[in-house]
Amino acid sequence: MQQIAQLGQAEQTINKSRFVAVAEYCADERTVAMLLRRLAQAHSHAHHLAFAYRVKNPEGQGYILRFHDAGEPSGTAGKPILQYLEGRDLVNACVAVVRYYGGINLGTGGLARAYGGTAKMALDAAKIIPFVEMKTLRLNVDYGRLDGLTREIAKLGGQVLDKAFGQQVTVLASVPDKEAEGLVKRFGA
Template identity: 60%
Template sequence: MQRILTSAHAEQTINKSRFIAAVDYCENERAVAAALRKLASQHQGASHLAYAFRLKTEQGIVQRFSDAGEPSGTAGKPILQFLEGRDLINVCVGVIRYYGGINLGTGGLARAYGGTAKMALEAASTGPFVEMRQYRLQLSYNKLDQFVRELQQRHGEVRDKQFGEYVQLEISLPLSEEEWLIGRYGTP
């Protein structure tokens, strides 16, 4: 499985219709909804916003698509096929269409939506998908800097810090590094 490392955009005009694709990394359906809302707000005059996404969840892989009012199977499905073909996970691709007055037909729509999505996916950098898990833990102030260094060496990240008597941390860490965390800092 692969994941998107950088967001990307692509644009093309086909028979006077303008197609704009945006690729984003999304961890869950809330992030997908936020990415699509952002894209829609940037292109309020657009005719259509078709999309597809694939997410890894505890229940397995969830994937969905929307044709956004275009004929069935001509917009979202071609986008999803590129995600499946590249085995991309935790990714959302939205494709905006500004209608140019010329009907493209079902084959033309599928090629336009899928092709624009493909261009954006090719512009994005990808890497191996690493399953991450969220943890909460409490540290004393004198251990914080060392912990953050070790966490970064293990490709983890601090997602939130709360300061009080102790430092309350919310972190994201590759699942393969869980033994290190428990062995060094106890059960989170």
């Protein structure tokens, strides 16, 4: 499995229709919806916003797969995009392709090639890394151990999500699942 570490963008014009694609990491369906709203606002004059996403199922094994043709003929937009996500074994990823219609019909084969090709270009432009299962931890540490904890989280490839200061510092962090137990042992829960 792989994931998008840095978003990719691409644009091409085919028979006067302009296609703009974005490939981005999305942790869940809520972040997919936020991405699609942002693109819809940024491209409010576009004629179509087709997309596909593949996110890890929060309730267990498997993936949630969705695609949308955005008014194009069935199977000509969303499905070709999804095929590139599956082909690269990407997880927690969404690729959206915006089309500004140029007045020339492309036909079903032409549409599938245009949407799929633009999606591929965006994925080629993205930085893709191996997928790492992450776990969210809440750790309470003394003020004197805070710097050591934040350095350790960064060294493990994790991220500090939030800090709350009281008698102790409560740190909410996302760390690789395989490193979580060791971090809890070293710094406490």
